[in-house]
Amino acid sequence: MPMSWSSDREYVDDLTKEFLIESSEGLDCMERYLNDLQGGSDNGPCLAEIFRAVHTIKGTVGFLGFGRLERLAHAGEALLSLLRDGRCRIDAGMIDLLTQLMDRLRAVLELIETAGHEGKRDVDDDRELIEALNGVTRGNKVAAPSRAASLPERPGNAIETTVRVEVETLNRLMNLVGELVQTRNQFQQAEVCEESFARLSERLDSATANLRESVMQARMQPVGQLFQRFARLAREVAAACGKSVRLEFSGGETGLDKSLLETLKDPLAHAVRNAIDHGIEPPAVRFPKGKPAEGKIQLRAFHEGGQIVVEVKDDGAGINVEKVVKRAVERGLISAERGRVIGNADAMELLFEPGFSTSDEITMISGRGVGMDVVRKNVERIGGTVELESALGEGTTLRLRVPLTLAIVPALIAHCGGQSFAVPHSTLLEMVVLYRREEAERIQRIGNAKMFLLRDRLIPLLDLSEMLGIGSDNENGFYIAILEAKGRRFGLIVDDMAEPQEIVVKPLSSALSSLSVYSGATILGDGTIALILDAAGLARSARLCDTGEGAAVVEAAEEGVASAHSRVRESYTPLLLFVDHRGQRAVVPLACVERIERLEPEAIETLAGEGVLQYRDELIALEDAGGLVQQANSARGREPLFVLICSRPTVNGMRVGLVVRDVVDAAEGKILPPSIWCDGRVARLSGRLAAFYPGFEPQMEDPKGASPAQHECEPNEGLLKEAA
Amino acid sequence: MSYSVERSHERVTSLCRLRTGDGLFGIETSAVREALDRYELREIPRAPKFVAGVLAYRGEVLLAVSFRALLGIAPGVEASVAVVLRDTETGELFALLVDELLDVAAVADSAWEPNPATLDERSGLLFSGIYRTPDAPLVWLKPQHLQPSWLMKHIDSALQIGEWR
Numbered sequence: 001m002p003m004s005w006s007s008d009r010e011y012v013d014d015l016t017k018e019f020l021i022e023s024s025e026g027l028d029c030m031e032r033y034l035n036d037l038q039g040g041s042d043n044g045p046c047l048a049e050i051f052r053a054v055h056t057i058k059g060t061v062g063f064l065g066f067g068r069l070e071r072l073a074h075a076g077e078a079l080l081s082l083l084r085d086g087r088c089r090i091d092a093g094m095i096d097l098l099t100q101l102m103d104r105l106r107a108v109l110e111l112i113e114t115a116g117h118e119g120k121r122d123v124d125d126d127r128e129l130i131e132a133l134n135g136v137t138r139g140n141k142v143a144a145p146s147r148a149a150s151l152p153e154r155p156g157n158a159i160e161t162t163v164r165v166e167v168e169t170l171n172r173l174m175n176l177v178g179e180l181v182q183t184r185n186q187f188q189q190a191e192v193c194e195e196s197f198a199r200l201s202e203r204l205d206s207a208t209a210n211l212r213e214s215v216m217q218a219r220m221q222p223v224g225q226l227f228q229r230f231a232r233l234a235r236e237v238a239a240a241c242g243k244s245v246r247l248e249f250s251g252g253e254t255g256l257d258k259s260l261l262e263t264l265k266d267p268l269a270h271a272v273r274n275a276i277d278h279g280i281e282p283p284a285v286r287f288p289k290g291k292p293a294e295g296k297i298q299l300r301a302f303h304e305g306g307q308i309v310v311e312v313k314d315d316g317a318g319i320n321v322e323k324v325v326k327r328a329v330e331r332g333l334i335s336a337e338r339g340r341v342i343g344n345a346d347a348m349e350l351l352f353e354p355g356f357s358t359s360d361e362i363t364m365i366s367g368r369g370v371g372m373d374v375v376r377k378n379v380e381r382i383g384g385t386v387e388l389e390s391a392l393g394e395g396t397t398l399r400l401r402v403p404l405t406l407a408i409v410p411a412l413i414a415h416c417g418g419q420s421f422a423v424p425h426s427t428l429l430e431m432v433v434l435y436r437r438e439e440a441e442r443i444q445r446i447g448n449a450k451m452f453l454l455r456d457r458l459i460p461l462l463d464l465s466e467m468l469g470i471g472s473d474n475e476n477g478f479y480i481a482i483l484e485a486k487g488r489r490f491g492l493i494v495d496d497m498a499e500p501q502e503i504v505v506k507p508l509s510s511a512l513s514s515l516s517v518y519s520g521a522t523i524l525g526d527g528t529i530a531l532i533l534d535a536a537g538l539a540r541s542a543r544l545c546d547t548g549e550g551a552a553v554v555e556a557a558e559e560g561v562a563s564a565h566s567r568v569r570e571s572y573t574p575l576l577l578f579v580d581h582r583g584q585r586a587v588v589p590l591a592c593v594e595r596i597e598r599l600e601p602e603a604i605e606t607l608a609g610e611g612v613l614q615y616r617d618e619l620i621a622l623e624d625a626g627g628l629v630q631q632a633n634s635a636r637g638r639e640p641l642f643v644l645i646c647s648r649p650t651v652n653g654m655r656v657g658l659v660v661r662d663v664v665d666a667a668e669g670k671i672l673p674p675s676i677w678c679d680g681r682v683a684r685l686s687g688r689l690a691a692f693y694p695g696f697e698p699q700m701e702d703p704k705g706a707s708p709a710q711h712e713c714e715p716n717e718g719l720l721k722e723a724a
Numbered sequence: 725m726s727y728s729v730e731r732s733h734e735r736v737t738s739l740c741r742l743r744t745g746d747g748l749f750g751i752e753t754s755a756v757r758e759a760l761d762r763y764e765l766r767e768i769p770r771a772p773k774f775v776a777g778v779l780a781y782r783g784e785v786l787l788a789v790s791f792r793a794l795l796g797i798a799p800g801v802e803a804s805v806a807v808v809l810r811d812t813e814t815g816e817l818f819a820l821l822v823d824e825l826l827d828v829a830a831v832a833d834s835a836w837e838p839n840p841a842t843l844d845e846r847s848g849l850l851f852s853g854i855y856r857t858p859d860a861p862l863v864w865l866k867p868q869h870l871q872p873s874w875l876m877k878h879i880d881s882a883l884q885i886g887e888w889r
Contacts (some may be wrong), residue, residue: 419767468769508768508778509787510814511872515770521778522784529766529778529785 019060020113022164023105026053030102035231037095043083047090051080052097057105068118069108069611072126075133076101082137097132099232104129161350163258165218176211183207212408221261223301223310224252229265230272234297237276244283244294245276251301256308260402263382263403264310267375271312271398272297274372279316279396289393291315297340307384308404313397319345319390328353331508348388352376375400380485381519383409383426409459409505411522411531413498414481417470420530421494422503422522430495435477444689446584446682452480452491458672458682462542463493464533467517485535490544492533501525505532513540517541573698575669577685579661580643581626585684585690590666592696594655595645602633604641613657615645624659648695658693671698735833739855741862742807744791745800748829748860749822750831751807755867757817760806763764774875776821778808788819794870796846811871818872825835829860831855849878 010589030053058073076098082088106124111119146381163473183204186196227249238245256264280286280295287293300311321344328350329339354373375398384402403409403426412431413420432454434442442453450461459482465472472478473495480491491556503522508531512518516537521529597613605612605620611622611629622629622643632639642656669685681697682689692698739750740759758781765777765788776790788806792799806819835856839848850869855862868874 170848419769470769504781507787507812508785508870509816509818511787511876512771512775515768516768518768521766523780523783523785527780528764529780531766531768 016064016112019064020109023057023060023109026056027102027106027109029053029097031232032228034095034099034102035228035235037090038092038231038235043090047080047084051077051084052099054080054105062238066108066112068117068126069105069472071130072101072104073109075130076105077135078137079133088136088139094136094287097129097136100129100135101350108290120308123644127695148666156401163219163221169214169218173211173214176214179207180204180211191511216257216408217406220255221258222252223254223256223261223308224249226261226265226268227252227299227301229595230268230299233269234272234276237273238280238295242282243276243280245280246294247272248295248296248298249300250298254301254303254308256301256402257404260308260382264400264402267378267386268299268310269399270372270375272299275312275314275316275396275398279314281317285317294628304401307401310400310402311397313395315395318394319348319351319388320392323346324350348390351388352386380534383424383519408473408502411503411532412481412500413524414464414479414494414533415496415498416464416494417472419469419470420498420524420528421464422530422532422533423481423483423492423535424498427485429482429484429489432480432482432491433477435479436475438477439601441687446689446691453684454482454491457489459489459491460542460544461491461493462538463543465493465495467538469543483535483538485539488539490539490542492538503530503532506596547709573669573671573683574666575683575685576644576666577664577669577690578642579664580693581628581659581661583661585664585688586646586660586693587669587685588658588693588696589698592646592648593644594647595641596663597645597657598640599643600640601629604629604643611659613643613645615655615657618655620645620655622657622659626659626661628659628661647698736830737833738759738828738830739862739864740807741829742805742822743824743826744822745795745797747795748826748862749865750829750855751809751820751867752860753828755809756807757810758808759819760808760819761803761825763806763819765821772876775872779809779819781806781817781819784817786817786819788821789870789872789875791820791822791870794846794850809867809871811873812868813871815875816872820870829857829862831857836864 022509024595030050030306033049037043037046054073054076058070058077061069061073062069079088080098083090083094090426106187110117111117117479149658158602183200187200187204231247234245234247275297276295280297281289281291282295296315300309300313300628302309325334325339325342325347328334328347331335333353334342334351352372352375372388379386379400379402382402384400387399387401388396389399390396410425410430412425414421432452443450444453445451450463452459454463461480463472464470474493479494479497481494481497482489483491503524505520506522508515508518515533518531519534519537520532522532524530575587576590576593576596577585577587579585597615597617599613606612607619611624613620613622628641642660642663644660644663646656646658648654648656665685666684669683669690671681671683672689680694681692683692684690738753740741740753740756742749742751760779760781763779763781765779767777768775771777774789774793776788776793778785779788780786786806786808790799792804800823802823803823804821804823806821807825808817808819810816811818832855837852837856838853839851840854843851850865852866852869855864869878
């Protein structure tokens with residue numbers, strides 16, 4: 001027989017639901033005051049509040065018939081009554097016992113919410129705890145029952161899906177809705193002439209804006225609500241790590257959208273765990289450094305530039321960049337060569353790579369490499385960004401920037417392949433329109449990658465129609481949206497752009513959560529749906545976010561920031577352009593080239609399996625990555641080869657022979673700043689791009705202003721003519 | 725909550741009868757929140773094949789599941805009907821696109837039979853038995869086996885029709 005199916009899991013009635021919400025709030029309050037007690041706050045007011053929370057639960061559960069809760073609350077209330085009246089002094093053991101009581105009450109509430117009952121009607125489950133509470137009440141010493149050594153995990157409960165709204169706010173909302181209804185009625189009833197239409201539209205606009213503002217305000221919750229949850233987490237993690245940590249809060253009154261607040265819960269919990277486990281040193285290490293034995297973690301929230309900033313700052317050991325790079329090389333996240341040249345900013349980015357951990361051992365708390373990538377992913381999902389600052393020996397600051405609300409965001413509507421997409425302003429830097437006639441000049445290819453020259457900067461280019469497998473309609477030209485995600489800039493080719501508008505963000509089905517290129521959808525004014533593009537997801541999908549050359553360096557170069565690290569040489573340099581073994585355009589600084597030889601294959605000899613060339617009584621090793629010598633030998637007629645005799649600047653000017661397919665030109669070219677997606681460096685000659693041959697890339701500018709290539713290679717005066 | 729009712733001492737179940745391709749199917753009436761015959765479908769590039777797209781429904785954006793795609797038959801040329809259901813695992817509403825919504829019928833629970841042993845794997849995952857009716861056999865569809873969260877877990881791995889576009 002088929003079973004009947006019920007669409008809704010209605011386990012609890014409204015009265016019970018209300019009780020669950022109230023009790024959860026009471027237990028939150030209890031947790032806050034227990035934390036205060038732990039921190040040495042005045043006992044009197046704290047104990048009075050805790051007593052009130054437990055007393056309220058006890059008073060309500062009687063008529064709801066939750067006997068188990070009643071027995072627990074009764075035992076707790078008896079002890080709290082003694083403590084409150086000063087007939088018994090509170091100590092750490094009692095705080096622990098009360099914390100266990102709080103956990104047990106929460107667990108039962110959770111059971112009621114999910115299953116509709118309190119669990120087994122057998123008192124055995126709670127007997128040990130109740131006996132411990134009663135024992136203390138009778139004057140015995142605290143004998144707290146043992147409990148599983150696990151980190152506290154708060155289950156999602158009714159309160160997390162509920163917002164308390166003041167009646168005054170509801171009244172305001174109702175008035176605004178009334179105004180909307182009135183305006184609609186006037187639209188329907190009045191003969192709409194041009195004059196009245198303008199007036200009614202204005203009124204509608206005003207009512208809509210006010211309503212939106214009021215609803216947003218109603219959704220705002222103080223960040224402090226969230227901060228309080230970490231006090232206990234910090235205490236228990238610190239205890240598990242054998243460290244002493246003090247958590248400080250500020251800006252707890254800062255309001256944040258309820259849904260954003262919930263989304264920040266996990267990232268912040270990760271951050272606090274990380275700060276304690278990896279950041280704060282054990283007391284024995286802190287003391288010799290002149291730091292107080294107790295580590296400090298500050299949780300701050302404040303407004304900045306239309307966003308909410310939430311910081312987790314510790315005064316621990318800071319991040320050892322060398323160790324990070326070493327571990328990244330060991331784990332194969334970057335090559336050893338990249339590890340040697342990687343900048344600080346990029347090295348810090350490695351911490352956000354999935355699976356990355358610098359922890360030497362896996363503990364219950366961390367070291368599994370699931371942390372910072374989750375933090376970044378969750379924060380980016382709500383349109384925020386993550387920044388990490390660290391000073392070795394002084395501490396680390398993790399900064400999360402999140403929008404005030406998710407509900408309504410300004411966006412530009414893009415069209416591609418006949419479909420509409422929304423590009424949120426938060427990730428859009430600028431728009432460029434490009435006509436077909438300009439395409440060859442400004443868009444160039446290296447390998448199969450497209451890139452775009454924007455004010456002498458290389459920007460990787462993604463084609464939305466190609467990425468999504470949809471057609472395109474851009475015969476005459478197209479738009480490039482310059483987007484930024486994870487500190488990386490890239491261009492996105494779309495067919496057309498419409499006017500900017502404020503869009504109401506709607507979530508996409510969770511079944512599509514793996515489609516990271518979209519962050520949601522919106523219903524446009526004409527009733528059609530536009531998918532909201534996720535810049536970070538697009539970049540990930542195109543693998544632009546692999547940790548490559550420093551985007552920060554590029555950024556700084558464009559902004560003209562004069563730091564020794566970021567200054568790159570951008571003047572014109574004489575370059576030799578040739579076709580390398582892969583058939584691609586490549587260059588070396590002309591100053592490094594001593595001679596261009598056109599040789600018969602026989603002139604090349606083999607020594608210990610390697611091709612060598614006799615040149616001015618010297619043996620020169622040949623670099624023939626593409627096996628061109630062998631190809632030339634096997635070809636009919638034995639084709640001559642081009643060999644560039646060069647001094648390699650990176651190896652003390654040692655001579656090397658580069659076997660290349662063809663020599664094209666010698667001309668002055670502009671060396672472009674490092675590309676964020678290309679391993680090497682690139683130069684522009686006669687409007688086209690060419691990559692530097694590995695090992696001949698220009699170095700960062702010497703503070704004295706001279707090119708390293710010029711330092712290390714003797715310029716060959718006659719070569720320009722010879723090559724020409 | 726059971727929606728079966730007693731009638732003449734026999735338990736009957738109210739089913740919404742619908743047609744897709746040549747097949748006749750029934751979904752418990754109580755599970756159907758609404759049926760839309762006019763809607764605008766928006767494709768989602770790179771979504772799994774069983775996802776026909778998304779549609780706007782009372783201010784929400786619903787995922788539309790193509791029943792034809794689930795059955796492995798070619799898309800129809802005529803407009804389909806969107807049956808709005810709730811995904812019991814995620815709590816989200818979704819739309820099931822079927823060719824035609826016929827009527828509501830009360831079927832006797834005693835007329836239910838399990839899926840025939842010879843039924844192919846794909847249909848076996850989607851169908852929850854068959855009701856004998858005077859007209860034609862009515863395939864019983866459990867909404868739980870049509871909801872996106874279930875499809876992502878089962879259909880995707882079992883039948884490869886969840887593969888990404």
